[in-house]
Amino acid sequence: DGGITQSPKYLFRKEGQNVTLSCEQNLNHDAMYWYRQDPGQGLRLIYYSQIVNDFQKGDIAEGYSVSREKKESFPLTVTSAQKNPTAFYLCASSMSLQGSNQPQHFGDGTRLSIL
Amino acid sequence: GNSVTQMEGPVTLSEEAFLTINCTYTATGYPSLFWYVQYPGEGLQLLLKATKADDKGSNKGFEATYRKETTSFHLEKGSVQVSDSAVYFCALSKAAGNKLTFGGGTRVLVKP
Numbered sequence: 001d002g003g004i005t006q007s008p009k010y011l012f013r014k015e016g017q018n019v020t021l022s023c024e025q026n027l028n029h030d031a032m033y034w035y036r037q038d039p040g041q042g043l044r045l046i047y048y049s050q051i052v053n054d055f056q057k058g059d060i061a062e063g064y065s066v067s068r069e070k071k072e073s074f075p076l077t078v079t080s081a082q083k084n085p086t087a088f089y090l091c092a093s094s095m096s097l098q099g100s101n102q103p104q105h106f107g108d109g110t111r112l113s114i115l
Numbered sequence: 116g117n118s119v120t121q122m123e124g125p126v127t128l129s130e131e132a133f134l135t136i137n138c139t140y141t142a143t144g145y146p147s148l149f150w151y152v153q154y155p156g157e158g159l160q161l162l163l164k165a166t167k168a169d170d171k172g173s174n175k176g177f178e179a180t181y182r183k184e185t186t187s188f189h190l191e192k193g194s195v196q197v198s199d200s201a202v203y204f205c206a207l208s209k210a211a212g213n214k215l216t217f218g219g220g221t222r223v224l225v226k227p
Contacts, residue, residue, distance in 0.1 A: 033214075058214070103164060104161075108157050
Protein backbone atom coordinates (compact mmCIF):
# COMPACT_ATOMS: atom_id res chain seq x y z
CA ASP A 1 0.00 0.00 0.00
CA GLY A 2 1.18 3.50 -0.76
CA GLY A 3 1.69 5.82 2.12
CA ILE A 4 3.97 7.86 4.32
CA THR A 5 6.27 6.23 6.84
CA GLN A 6 7.66 8.16 9.77
CA SER A 7 10.26 6.75 12.09
CA PRO A 8 10.85 6.33 14.90
CA LYS A 9 7.44 6.53 16.56
CA TYR A 10 9.01 7.75 19.82
CA LEU A 11 12.29 9.63 20.16
CA PHE A 12 14.15 10.98 23.13
CA ARG A 13 16.71 13.77 23.01
CA LYS A 14 19.26 14.91 25.49
CA GLU A 15 19.93 18.59 26.03
CA GLY A 16 22.25 20.01 23.37
CA GLN A 17 21.77 17.08 21.01
CA ASN A 18 20.58 17.15 17.41
CA VAL A 19 18.11 14.48 16.31
CA THR A 20 16.79 13.56 12.89
CA LEU A 21 13.26 12.41 12.17
CA SER A 22 12.71 10.26 9.10
CA CYS A 23 9.90 10.65 6.57
CA GLU A 24 9.56 8.45 3.49
CA GLN A 25 6.70 8.37 0.97
CA ASN A 26 5.95 6.00 -1.89
CA LEU A 27 3.04 7.98 -3.30
CA ASN A 28 5.20 9.63 -5.98
CA HIS A 29 4.19 13.02 -4.56
CA ASP A 30 6.21 16.08 -5.43
CA ALA A 31 5.46 18.17 -2.34
CA MET A 32 6.31 17.28 1.25
CA TYR A 33 5.72 19.06 4.54
CA TRP A 34 6.69 18.98 8.21
CA TYR A 35 4.30 20.08 10.94
CA ARG A 36 4.58 20.41 14.68
CA GLN A 37 1.62 19.64 16.94
CA ASP A 38 1.56 20.68 20.58
CA PRO A 39 -0.98 19.24 23.06
CA GLY A 40 -4.47 20.57 22.48
CA GLN A 41 -3.36 22.71 19.57
CA GLY A 42 -3.51 22.68 15.82
CA LEU A 43 -0.65 21.99 13.45
CA ARG A 44 2.00 24.55 12.60
CA LEU A 45 4.11 24.36 9.44
CA ILE A 46 7.87 24.01 9.96
CA TYR A 47 9.24 23.45 6.43
CA TYR A 48 7.92 22.40 3.06
CA SER A 49 9.40 21.28 -0.23
CA GLN A 50 7.98 21.35 -3.72
CA ILE A 51 10.74 19.50 -5.55
CA VAL A 52 14.01 17.73 -4.95
CA ASN A 53 16.83 19.98 -3.70
CA ASP A 54 14.42 22.80 -2.91
CA PHE A 55 12.63 23.69 0.33
CA GLN A 56 11.17 26.74 2.07
CA LYS A 57 10.66 27.82 5.65
CA GLY A 58 7.22 27.61 7.13
CA ASP A 59 5.85 29.54 10.07
CA ILE A 60 8.13 28.12 12.79
CA ALA A 61 11.39 27.09 11.06
CA GLU A 62 13.81 28.39 13.72
CA GLY A 63 15.80 25.57 15.32
CA TYR A 64 14.97 23.09 12.55
CA SER A 65 16.63 22.05 9.29
CA VAL A 66 15.61 19.79 6.40
CA SER A 67 16.99 18.26 3.22
CA ARG A 68 15.35 16.92 0.09
CA GLU A 69 17.96 14.88 -1.78
CA LYS A 70 15.43 12.33 -3.02
CA LYS A 71 11.82 12.74 -4.07
CA GLU A 72 10.60 10.14 -1.59
CA SER A 73 12.52 11.36 1.46
CA PHE A 74 12.26 14.56 3.55
CA PRO A 75 14.13 14.20 6.88
CA LEU A 76 13.77 16.81 9.60
CA THR A 77 16.60 17.65 11.99
CA VAL A 78 15.71 19.19 15.33
CA THR A 79 18.80 21.10 16.35
CA SER A 80 20.02 22.12 19.80
CA ALA A 81 18.91 25.66 18.89
CA GLN A 82 15.28 24.55 19.23
CA LYS A 83 14.65 25.35 22.89
CA ASN A 84 11.31 23.66 23.25
CA PRO A 85 11.41 20.60 20.98
CA THR A 86 9.00 18.37 22.90
CA ALA A 87 6.06 17.87 20.52
CA PHE A 88 4.38 15.52 18.07
CA TYR A 89 5.89 15.88 14.58
CA LEU A 90 3.87 15.07 11.49
CA CYS A 91 5.10 14.65 7.94
CA ALA A 92 2.76 15.05 4.98
CA SER A 93 2.85 14.97 1.21
CA SER A 94 0.69 16.08 -1.69
CA MET A 95 0.83 15.72 -5.44
CA SER A 96 2.22 19.22 -5.81
CA LEU A 97 2.21 22.68 -4.32
CA GLN A 98 0.28 24.04 -7.27
CA GLY A 99 -3.40 24.59 -6.79
CA SER A 100 -5.23 24.64 -3.51
CA ASN A 101 -7.53 21.64 -3.75
CA GLN A 102 -5.10 18.76 -3.39
CA PRO A 103 -5.34 17.05 -0.02
CA GLN A 104 -2.28 16.30 2.02
CA HIS A 105 -1.58 12.74 3.16
CA PHE A 106 -0.09 12.34 6.63
CA GLY A 107 2.21 9.88 8.34
CA ASP A 108 1.52 8.54 11.83
CA GLY A 109 3.90 10.97 13.48
CA THR A 110 6.96 10.94 15.73
CA ARG A 111 6.68 11.95 19.36
CA LEU A 112 9.85 13.71 20.53
CA SER A 113 10.62 14.14 24.21
CA ILE A 114 13.52 15.71 26.10
CA LEU A 115 15.34 13.64 28.68
CA GLY B 116 -3.40 36.51 6.90
CA ASN B 117 -5.40 33.31 6.74
CA SER B 118 -6.93 31.82 9.86
CA VAL B 119 -9.34 29.09 10.90
CA THR B 120 -11.41 29.11 14.09
CA GLN B 121 -13.08 26.01 15.49
CA MET B 122 -15.29 25.51 18.48
CA GLU B 123 -13.32 24.36 21.49
CA GLY B 124 -13.88 20.92 22.88
CA PRO B 125 -14.16 18.49 24.26
CA VAL B 126 -17.54 17.65 22.86
CA THR B 127 -19.10 14.72 24.68
CA LEU B 128 -22.03 12.89 23.11
CA SER B 129 -23.98 9.70 23.47
CA GLU B 130 -24.09 7.16 20.66
CA GLU B 131 -26.61 8.01 17.92
CA ALA B 132 -26.61 11.70 18.87
CA PHE B 133 -26.27 14.49 16.29
CA LEU B 134 -22.85 16.08 15.99
CA THR B 135 -22.02 19.60 14.82
CA ILE B 136 -18.56 21.14 14.93
CA ASN B 137 -18.44 24.79 13.95
CA CYS B 138 -15.66 26.12 11.74
CA THR B 139 -15.22 29.63 10.39
CA TYR B 140 -12.37 31.01 8.35
CA THR B 141 -10.70 34.24 7.33
CA ALA B 142 -9.06 34.36 3.93
CA THR B 143 -9.07 36.46 0.81
CA GLY B 144 -10.38 34.99 -2.39
CA TYR B 145 -11.69 31.45 -2.58
CA PRO B 146 -9.79 28.94 -0.48
CA SER B 147 -10.35 25.20 -0.54
CA LEU B 148 -11.68 23.84 2.75
CA PHE B 149 -10.95 20.53 4.44
CA TRP B 150 -11.87 18.48 7.47
CA TYR B 151 -9.25 16.09 8.82
CA VAL B 152 -9.66 13.53 11.61
CA GLN B 153 -6.97 12.34 14.02
CA TYR B 154 -7.44 9.14 16.01
CA PRO B 155 -5.39 8.66 19.20
CA GLY B 156 -1.67 8.27 18.53
CA GLU B 157 -2.06 8.58 14.77
CA GLY B 158 -1.55 11.11 12.02
CA LEU B 159 -4.32 13.02 10.27
CA GLN B 160 -6.67 11.51 7.72
CA LEU B 161 -8.63 13.51 5.19
CA LEU B 162 -12.32 13.26 6.03
CA LEU B 163 -13.83 15.51 3.35
CA LYS B 164 -13.19 18.62 1.29
CA ALA B 165 -14.93 21.35 -0.69
CA THR B 166 -13.26 23.54 -3.26
CA LYS B 167 -15.85 26.20 -4.13
CA ALA B 168 -18.81 28.02 -2.65
CA ASP B 169 -21.93 25.89 -2.00
CA ASP B 170 -20.00 22.64 -2.52
CA LYS B 171 -20.91 19.91 -0.07
CA GLY B 172 -18.23 17.46 0.99
CA SER B 173 -19.32 14.13 2.45
CA ASN B 174 -17.73 10.92 3.68
CA LYS B 175 -18.56 8.20 6.23
CA GLY B 176 -21.81 9.93 7.17
CA PHE B 177 -20.12 13.28 7.77
CA GLU B 178 -21.07 16.37 5.75
CA ALA B 179 -19.92 19.96 5.48
CA THR B 180 -21.08 22.74 3.14
CA TYR B 181 -18.84 25.58 1.95
CA ARG B 182 -20.71 28.77 2.88
CA LYS B 183 -19.00 31.78 1.34
CA GLU B 184 -21.51 34.28 2.73
CA THR B 185 -20.85 33.23 6.32
CA THR B 186 -17.24 32.06 5.74
CA SER B 187 -18.11 28.77 7.41
CA PHE B 188 -17.60 25.05 6.89
CA HIS B 189 -19.41 23.34 9.75
CA LEU B 190 -19.06 19.58 10.13
CA GLU B 191 -22.17 17.49 10.83
CA LYS B 192 -23.07 13.86 11.37
CA GLY B 193 -26.57 12.65 12.03
CA SER B 194 -25.82 9.64 14.26
CA VAL B 195 -22.41 9.25 15.84
CA GLN B 196 -20.76 6.02 16.95
CA VAL B 197 -18.15 5.32 19.61
CA SER B 198 -15.64 4.85 16.79
CA ASP B 199 -16.11 8.52 15.82
CA SER B 200 -14.25 9.56 18.98
CA ALA B 201 -11.28 11.55 17.70
CA VAL B 202 -9.92 15.05 17.19
CA TYR B 203 -11.32 16.89 14.18
CA PHE B 204 -9.41 19.66 12.38
CA CYS B 205 -10.79 22.21 9.99
CA ALA B 206 -8.27 23.61 7.49
CA LEU B 207 -8.03 25.86 4.47
CA SER B 208 -5.69 26.05 1.51
CA LYS B 209 -5.24 28.98 -0.84
CA ALA B 210 -4.52 28.94 -4.55
CA ALA B 211 -0.93 29.31 -5.74
CA GLY B 212 0.32 27.26 -2.84
CA ASN B 213 -1.03 24.11 -1.23
CA LYS B 214 -0.03 24.99 2.33
CA LEU B 215 -2.71 24.27 4.91
CA THR B 216 -3.82 26.57 7.69
CA PHE B 217 -5.36 24.55 10.53
CA GLY B 218 -7.83 25.33 13.25
CA GLY B 219 -6.99 24.31 16.79
CA GLY B 220 -8.89 21.02 16.61
CA THR B 221 -12.01 19.82 18.41
CA ARG B 222 -11.90 16.67 20.51
CA VAL B 223 -15.05 14.55 20.27
CA LEU B 224 -15.85 11.80 22.76
CA VAL B 225 -18.77 9.49 22.03
CA LYS B 226 -19.98 7.38 24.94
CA PRO B 227 -21.92 4.12 24.54
